[in-house]
Amino acid sequence: MSVGNQEDPGVNPTDRMPPISDADMTTEQRQAVAGYAATRNTSVFEGPFVPLLRSPELLDRVQRVGEYLRYRNALPRRLSEMAILIAARHWSQQFEWNVHTADATTAGLADLIITAISEGRRPSPLEEDEAAVYDFCLELLHNKSVSDATYGRALALAGDQGVIDLVGLLGYYSLLAMVMNTARTPIRDDVTPTLERFPV
Numbered sequence: 452m453s454v455g456n457q458e459d460p461g462v463n464p465t466d467r468m469p470p471i472s473d474a475d476m477t478t479e480q481r482q483a484v485a486g487y488a489a490t491r492n493t494s495v496f497e498g499p500f501v502p503l504l505r506s507p508e509l510l511d512r513v514q515r516v517g518e519y520l521r522y523r524n525a526l527p528r529r530l531s532e533m534a535i536l537i538a539a540r541h542w543s544q545q546f547e548w549n550v551h552t553a554d555a556t557t558a559g560l561a562d563l564i565i566t567a568i569s570e571g572r573r574p575s576p577l578e579e580d581e582a583a584v585y586d587f588c589l590e591l592l593h594n595k596s597v598s599d600a601t602y603g604r605a606l607a608l609a610g611d612q613g614v615i616d617l618v619g620l621l622g623y624y625s626l627l628a629m630v631m632n633t634a635r636t637p638i639r640d641d642v643t644p645t646l647e648r649f650p651v
Contacts, residue, residue: 468502468634476504483507487514498546499627502634513626520623524616526609528558530584534620536560536568537588542628545644546636552645569646583608588621 471480483504484496491514503510524531532555539547552565564581567574577585583604590597597605605614630636638644 466635466637468505468636470501471504477507479507480504483510486511490515490518498550498636499630502630502636516619517623520616520619524620525613526616527580529555529560530580531620532558533560533564533581533584534588534617535624536565537585537592538621538624539628540568540571540646541592542625542632543646543648544628544631545638545646546631547624547628548646549638549642580608584617587617591618591621
């Protein structure tokens with residue numbers, strides 16, 4: 452089903468929810484930014500968290516979930532970043548893709564895998580654990596369910612917690628992608644968009 456205009460998220464120059472100045476923030480928004488800085492140990496506040504600040508309590512709760520999923524979930528970092536890239540590709544989310552291609556490379560995900568995901572094709576070759584994660588993510592995002600065989604492979608790889616954390620990664624990064632696609636959050640000034648938009 453196609454609805455309305457199909458724009459390229461992350462490329463449209465009109466930022467619907469730009470940064471809020473310190474002077475214009477509410478007390479709740481300032482507290483949410485401070486909580487983010489404390490949880491993440493950073494002074495950088497960008498990307499999906501800029502539009503999320505319009506709902507400071509949601510921002511506070513979401514960023515705490517994200518801190519676990521990004522840095523402390525039950526999967527090896529290489530597989531986590533692979534799942535994040537699959538979510539970013541699914542939503543054609545340029546900001547998310549750019550941040551996590553660098554993280555995926557650092558985590559040891561092969562460039563050929565990153566390139567294949569960006570092009571919307573199954574990477575080859577894949578290690579057994581990578582294939583299990585790839586198939587799980589693609590089935591859940593595209594079929595809205597996971598077959599017994601695919602579920603069994605993911606369960607054997609990562610156990611119950613790993614399966615739930617994998618679902619959590621897809622859900623969390625889909626949420627961030629939807630926020631940025633809605634807000635038309637721009638990519639960083641020094642970055643060139645690299646994702647082609649899939650045909651609709």
